[in-house]
Amino acid sequence: MLLLLVALIAITNANIFTFKDTKIVPGSYDVSYTTMFSPYDSPATGYPGHGDSIVHINVNITQDAGLPGATLDVVVVEYKNMRAYLGGENGQLCCTPEMDQLGQCHGNAVGTAIVSPGSTDTLFHARVQLGGPNNPTEFEQVYPIQQSGFYYLYLINCRSNFTGLVHVHGHAEFRNPYGWLPAAEWPFLYFFMVMLGVYMLYAVVWGVLLVVFKQDILLLQVAITVALAFSLIEGALFYLYYFLYNLYGHFIFPLYIGGIVLDTARVTVSALLVLAVAKGYLVIHEELGTKTYVRVVGAGALVYWGLSVAGGIMEALQDYTTHQIDDNHLAIIEILIKLVSFIYYIMLFHHLLKTVHSLRNTNENEKKKLYVSLLLILILTCLLAFLFQMVELIIVWDSTIEKGLWHHGWVWFAYWQVLYLAVMTALGFLLRPTANNKRFAYNQVLTEVPMERITQATAASFSVEDGEETSNALEITSPAPKAQTPSSSAKEEKQSLTSAAAAEPTSAPPQSTSSASTPTSTEEKK
Secondary structure, eight states: HHHHHHHTOOOOEEEEEEEEEEEETEEEEEEEEEEEOOOTOOOOOOOOTTOOOOEEEEEEEEEESOOOTEEEEEEEGHHHHHHHBBBBBSSSSSSOOHHHHHOOOOOOOOTTTTOOOOOOOOEEEEEEEEOOOOOOEEEEEEOOOEEEEEEEEEEOOOOOOOOOOEEEEEEEEOOOOEEEEEEGGGGEEEEEEEHHHHHHHHHHHHHHHHHTTTGGGOOOHHHHHHHHHHHHHHHHHHHHHHHHHHOOOEEEEEHHHHHHHHHHHHHHHHHHHHHHHHHHHTTTTTSOOOOOHHHHHHHHHHHHHHHHHHHHHHHHHHHHHHHOOHHHHHHHHHHHHHHHHHHHHHHHHHHHHHHHHHHHHHOHHHHHHHHHHHHHHHHHHHHHHHHHHHHHHHHHHHHHHHHHTTTHHHHHHHHHHHHHHHHHHHHHHHOOTTTGGGGGOOOOOOOOHHHHHHHHHHHHHHEEEETEEEHHHHHHHHHHOSOOHHHHHHHHHHHHHHHHHHHHHHTTTTHHHHHHHHHHHHHHHH
């Protein structure tokens, strides 16, 4: 249902920015931005880029009303040189009479954008003269990109002495030497191709193990199979999305959202799997917990999945469409996701430490080794995740660093994918199907009589003479006492002799009774 609703949204342009009656009020601007490789730095060339890196602007501009001589400034500038070439000393984009008197307009006329002369490698500027309300102005220009960087396209309306709006129709294309993918997102094409190949190899090995040892498959191994299936489908969707994105230059919203839904489902299922393993489900416990516990954990998983999907959709709408999303709403969703994750990690380590303690008490060494290894893996994972989040927070906090490191931006997403793969690989190795698959299965620990006592009791329960075997049922079903004093032993021997004499015929020799009772007494004394 979610994908169906998302599919109703039109395919959104990505590196092809479309202006559909874009309105620019006096004293404001419209901005688009993306990352570009120069032909000299591009990691690849070919169709549809043909080895050229260009910005192609083709727009039709009209104004509602106004004085003759109105202009619209078209500026393409690289981020690192933006402050040097665009805007005044106070950061204002448009030249005002006051700034002109102070000499802060750098030779630009009042009512136009403040653009300083700069290198044509990173700055392109055109001042388009606008006609009347019924006289649209066509503007088309191609700018070659000579330096790789983070490029902005500004359409600036600085005329403040008229009230009419400026309407822009058309498109602006940013094409890299290899195609339409932004330079910052180009690594994702190969990253997801490699990840898809790794997951396929993982699936083949795991599938072979499941077939070979299919007689003793554990429920936890089935859960790993489900998580692996999610990972395969997600990797295929994301790779297809970036492949089509590069080929056609369009952001395919339904495909991208499908990847987000599967990604969050994969993470949620995997989190539940790890929690079940940490609790000892089907390893030392036959049940996951009380009904209340299961309901609370299930509700928490649904909340986490729902928040993650909602946050992913809102970010996609904000980044790739014209929909305006309130940043406060995104911040609230992010805080709630972090809160649910924090509670999850507390539960995870609590259950894991409790399970390890329980296995130490029952001397189940094979299972204890498994859980100690799992504990070390999770501790290392949490440390790496915490350190990485600190670095990411510092970079995101300072937008200057973030845009300066645009060519490494893909690492922030890829890191979590690789970390997840490492954890799932380690978990799969620890819980892999084997011939001794039941070594981790649940087995009820019974409080039984030690084997040596059963042996003693069994040996003391039989006596053989002349091919006849007699047994005392009471001694078989009851465990032998730990120790016997000589007095109690003598009493038992006397009772045994008396009961034997009463049971035997009168013609039987008395030594047969003593021969039957004497070994018993001797064995009991031992």
